[in-house]
Amino acid sequence: MRTAFVVETVRAAERELMARLPEGALMQRAAAGLAAACAEFLGQSRGKVYGSRVVLLVGSGDNGGDALYAGARLARRGAGVAAVLLAPERAHAGGLRALLAAGGRVSTAPERDIADARLILDGIVGIGGKGGLRPDAARLAALASDSRAFVVAVDLPSGVEADTGEVRGPAVRADATVTFGTYKPCLLVDPARELAGAVRLVDIGLELPAAADLEALQYADVAELLPVPGAESDKYRRGVVGIAAGSARYPGAAVLAVAGALRGGAGAVRYVGPAADAVIDRFPETLVHAGPPSKAGRVQAWVVGPGLGDDADRVRDVLAADVPVLIDADGLRLAARATVRARTAPTLLTPHAGEAAALLGADRAEVEASRLPAVRRLAESYGATVLLKGSTTLIAAPGRVVRVNPTGTSWLATAGSGDVLSGLAGSLLAAGLDTVDAASTAAFLHGLAGRLAAWGGPIGAQDVAEGVRGAWREATRA
Numbered sequence: 193m194r195t196a197f198v199v200e201t202v203r204a205a206e207r208e209l210m211a212r213l214p215e216g217a218l219m220q221r222a223a224a225g226l227a228a229a230c231a232e233f234l235g236q237s238r239g240k241v242y243g244s245r246v247v248l249l250v251g252s253g254d255n256g257g258d259a260l261y262a263g264a265r266l267a268r269r270g271a272g273v274a275a276v277l278l279a280p281e282r283a284h285a286g287g288l289r290a291l292l293a294a295g296g297r298v299s300t301a302p303e304r305d306i307a308d309a310r311l312i313l314d315g316i317v318g319i320g321g322k323g324g325l326r327p328d329a330a331r332l333a334a335l336a337s338d339s340r341a342f343v344v345a346v347d348l349p350s351g352v353e354a355d356t357g358e359v360r361g362p363a364v365r366a367d368a369t370v371t372f373g374t375y376k377p378c379l380l381v382d383p384a385r386e387l388a389g390a391v392r393l394v395d396i397g398l399e400l401p402a403a404a405d406l407e408a409l410q411y412a413d414v415a416e417l418l419p420v421p422g423a424e425s426d427k428y429r430r431g432v433v434g435i436a437a438g439s440a441r442y443p444g445a446a447v448l449a450v451a452g453a454l455r456g457g458a459g460a461v462r463y464v465g466p467a468a469d470a471v472i473d474r475f476p477e478t479l480v481h482a483g484p485p486s487k488a489g490r491v492q493a494w495v496v497g498p499g500l501g502d503d504a505d506r507v508r509d510v511l512a513a514d515v516p517v518l519i520d521a522d523g524l525r526l527a528a529r530a531t532v533r534a535r536t537a538p539t540l541l542t543p544h545a546g547e548a549a550a551l552l553g554a555d556r557a558e559v560e561a562s563r564l565p566a567v568r569r570l571a572e573s574y575g576a577t578v579l580l581k582g583s584t585t586l587i588a589a590p591g592r593v594v595r596v597n598p599t600g601t602s603w604l605a606t607a608g609s610g611d612v613l614s615g616l617a618g619s620l621l622a623a624g625l626d627t628v629d630a631a632s633t634a635a636f637l638h639g640l641a642g643r644l645a646a647w648g649g650p651i652g653a654q655d656v657a658e659g660v661r662g663a664w665r666e667a668t669r670a
């Protein structure tokens with residue numbers, strides 16, 4: 193599991209460690225890791241450290257100190273290093289001395305130095321940043337982001353909100369971020385994540401609490417969670433998932449949800465609704481039923497909503513079932529909050545940003561700008577697990593660590609792709625995973641399937657569904 197911690201927790205762990213180490217030791221560890229990563233970045237772009245022009249953007253805190261010490265190390269290896277000091281009298285004194293002693297200099301022409309640089313280190317602010325970047329810092333951030341240089345953010349891109357991933361004003365756009373001790377939430381959650389580039393973690397020996405503030409499944413976690421049929425399995429023991437989706441107007445949503453469900457590990461898929469012919473045509477293995485969901489026969493989990501139109505009765509009937517229910521698309525509009533809260537079996541909501549905004553009474557843009565607070569709020573207000581779809585899909589449940597999906601791809605932003613995801617997650621629920629595991633495993637497979645299917649080109653929702661098997665294989669092989 194990849195984990196991230198908020199600033200307060202990182203600070204506490206740093207204090208605890210600093211008390212046991214000689215003064216400055218922690219910063220030296222950080223700077224050494226940072227310099228090594230920079231040397232590698234310089235090497236990768238077919239050059240070398242010796243003779244490379246490096247510019248340090250130095251704020252007045254320890255983030256600037258890291259940049260200065262790392263710059264000193266690069267200068268000792270022959271790089272031409274210039275430091276742009278935002279507040280010369282408050283720059284980290286030890287770091288500046290080290291840089292000058294190693295042959296580095298203070299820039300007197302920042303614009304020219306930045307334009308000539310091959311590598312820029314953003315040491316403007318780290319976890320001590322408060323509010324939006326001040327104007328002089330914002331100007332440097334813009335110069336660096338627009339430059340031809342490879343930009344390395346120190347700890348995090350200056351200007352982003354460390355704990356939430358929000359970006360409220362100007363910020364550095366980095367090609368890579370070298371972060372210390374642990375990931376911070378902003379390195380995993382958009383819009384900040386997008387500004388971080390490739391993230392490198394430098395171990396500085398922090399001891400962090402067992403419960404993270406944010407976590408992301410890795411291949412090994414997914415492999416462990418995915419249900420594998422045993423010798424004693426039959427279709428009922430593997431779980432039956434019910435799909436209440438589709439309408440005369442939108443039969444395709446039913447087909448796609450079933451397509452996802454068939455690849456999600458349940459032993460059988462039961463379809464209930466008016467699109468049975470379309471479903472059977474495409475997937476003859478589906479069990480279909482024309483009456484209300486409660487009369488369809490036993491299922492271990494329901495998916496309700498994709499392409500449902502205004503069929504509130506079907507939603508009400510499904511919500512009355514005493515099994516886990518996934519609510520998506522039209523179902524989200526039709527499910528009363530009080531009904532969801534009153535359920536005793538688990539509920540999983542899977543809105544995209546627009547649907548989440550409608551449920552929260554907020555703006556879509558606001559939800560997209562602050563995904564992490566939004567998904568937490570929604571989970572609390574419904575007393576349910578919420579999977580918020582988007583550029584970084586998040587999964588929250590009351591009392592649980594929020595999960596972020598690491599496998600997304602923008603090619604998944606295609607019609608019907610969400611229907612496949614809901615079927616897939618519903619199938620995993622029926623197979624016995626809890627709501628958080630089912631949602632995060634489904635998002636992981638779905639993202640991977642999208643990537644495998646896309647290969648850098650456009651895809652449709654059917655391609656994603658067909659990619660799930662390959663994704664499953666890849667996840668369990670690792």
Ligand SMILES: NC(=O)C1=CN([C@@H]2O[C@H](COP(=O)(O)OP(=O)(O)OC[C@H]3O[C@@H](n4cnc5c(N)ncnc54)[C@H](O)[C@@H]3O)[C@@H](O)[C@H]2O)[C@@H](O)CC1
Binds near residue numbers: 218254255372
């Ligand atoms: N505390 C530790 O033990 C370690 C800290 N390290 C580094 O230290 C950083 C934290 O250092 P600090 O606590 O000094 O804080 P920062 O250096 O992150 O930021 C504080 C400084 O930035 C300025 N600042 C704050 N908000 C600003 C804004 N909106 N616009 C412009 N300037 C702003 C402040 O005036 C202050 O001088 C970490 O991110 C990391 O890079 C590492 O050296 C590892 C060890």
Ligand SMILES: [K+]
Binds near residue numbers: 255316318349
């Ligand atoms: K920074």
